[in-house]
Amino acid sequence: AQSVTQLGSHVSVSEGALVLLRCNYSSSVPPYLFWYVQYPNQGLQLLLKYTSAATLVKGINGFEAEFKKSETSFHLTKPSAHMSDAAEYFCAVSVYTGGFKTIFGAGTRLFVKA
Amino acid sequence: EAQVTQNPRYLITVTGKKLTVTCSQNMNHEYMSWYRQDPGLGLRQIYYSMNVEVTDKGDVPEGYKVSRKEKRNFPLILESPSPNQTSLYFCASSSRWGQKNTEAFFGQGTRLTVV
Numbered sequence: 340a341q342s343v344t345q346l347g348s349h350v351s352v353s354e355g356a357l358v359l360l361r362c363n364y365s366s367s368v369p370p371y372l373f374w375y376v377q378y379p380n381q382g383l384q385l386l387l388k389y390t391s392a393a394t395l396v397k398g399i400n401g402f403e404a405e406f407k408k409s410e411t412s413f414h415l416t417k418p419s420a421h422m423s424d425a426a427e428y429f430c431a432v433s434v435y436t437g438g439f440k441t442i443f444g445a446g447t448r449l450f451v452k453a
Numbered sequence: 454e455a456q457v458t459q460n461p462r463y464l465i466t467v468t469g470k471k472l473t474v475t476c477s478q479n480m481n482h483e484y485m486s487w488y489r490q491d492p493g494l495g496l497r498q499i500y501y502s503m504n505v506e507v508t509d510k511g512d513v514p515e516g517y518k519v520s521r522k523e524k525r526n527f528p529l530i531l532e533s534p535s536p537n538q539t540s541l542y543f544c545a546s547s548s549r550w551g552q553k554n555t556e557a558f559f560g561q562g563t564r565l566t567v568v
Contacts, residue, residue, distance in 0.1 A: 348493065373556060382457075382543055382559035383496075429495060441486070441557065443496040 341366045343432050345444035353452045358402075358417040360447050362430035365411060371433040372413045374404055377446075378426045386428070389413060400424070425451045455480045459544050459560035466534055466567055474529045474563050476544030484547045485527040486511065486557070487519065489540040496543065502527055534567040541565075 346361040364370060371390050375383040387398025394406040400423075404415045413430060430444040457478045466472055478485065486501035488511075498511030502521040516538055518530040527546075531538060541564050545557040 343495075345495075375559075380562075382561045383545075383557075384559070385556045388556050431496075441498065443488075445493055445495040 341370065341432050341434055341440060341442045343430050343442050343444040345428075345430050345447050347447055348445065349448050349450065351450040351452060352420045354422055355419050358415070358420045358424065358449065360415040360428050360430075360449065362404075362413045362415065362444060363411055364413060364430070364432045366432055366434055368434050372404075372406060373431040373433065374398065374402070374413075374415050375429045375431060375443075376426050377429065383429060386415070420449075420451050422451050422453065425449055455558065457544055457546050457558050457560040459542075459563050462561060462563060464563060464565050466565070468535055468567055469533050472531050472534060472565075474531075474542060474544075474565070476527045476529065476560060477525050478527075478544075478546040478558070479525065480546060480548075480558065481524065482546035482558075483524070483549045485521070486545050487517070487527070487529045488543045488545065489513065489538075490543060490562075491540050499529070499542075534565075536567045539565060539567050 342365045344363045373388045374386040376386050377383050386402050387396045389396050389406045397403045402417045427446045427448045429446050433441045460475050483504045487499040488496040490496050497513045499517050500519040502508045541562050543562050544560040547557045
């Protein structure tokens with residue numbers, strides 16, 4: 340079975356500080372991994388994805404994530420937080436085992452202080 | 454413009470009154486799914502469809518029905534809504550597994566309140 344754990348339901352950083360949002364997954368088959376961002380009153384928007392190519396994945400808005408198989412992690416980082424980064428972030432794992440299955444983490448709300 | 458369109462965006466209804474939330478995509482995607490989002494639980498998959506006339510249950514299918522008669526449309530039906538189905542619902546579509554762009558494209562969401 341697949342599962343996703345996001346550590347920390349809320350993360351607060353100062354503007355200009357490093358953003359680190361943690362995601363650990365479990366999967367019995369090679370997964371695809373995704374980070375999505377949700378702004379208030381909007382749907383989810385893809386930030387970046389890992390699909391078994393390069394382990395360091397760069398996404399939009401300066402975000403990147405590194406797939407570490409040994410640690411079953413896919414943490415999201417950004418060197419310098421901006422006020423516009425305040426949103427909720429979801430890690431997701433997708434696998435195909437005869438059917439298409441996507442599991443989302445519970446989400447991490449990022450607050451950015453001026 | 455590539456998009457997934459859900460209607461309505463907001464809906465308040467009474468217990469037991471059948472309702473349908475529509476979802477349409479213009480990207481010719483094979484795969485569509487419905488999720489509900491609840492605080493602290495993230496998104497949970499209700500139903501998904503691999504293609505026309507092919508649907509399957511997700512993690513929380515009880516109380517919901519779906520149909521996929523056309524590739525672009527995937528309506529969510531609540532035959533007899535109950536208050537525990539009060540939630541934020543999202544429709545999503547994506548291309549076939551294994552293709553380059555497998556990420557999901559989401560609709561804007563439908564906030565449903567059942568009283």
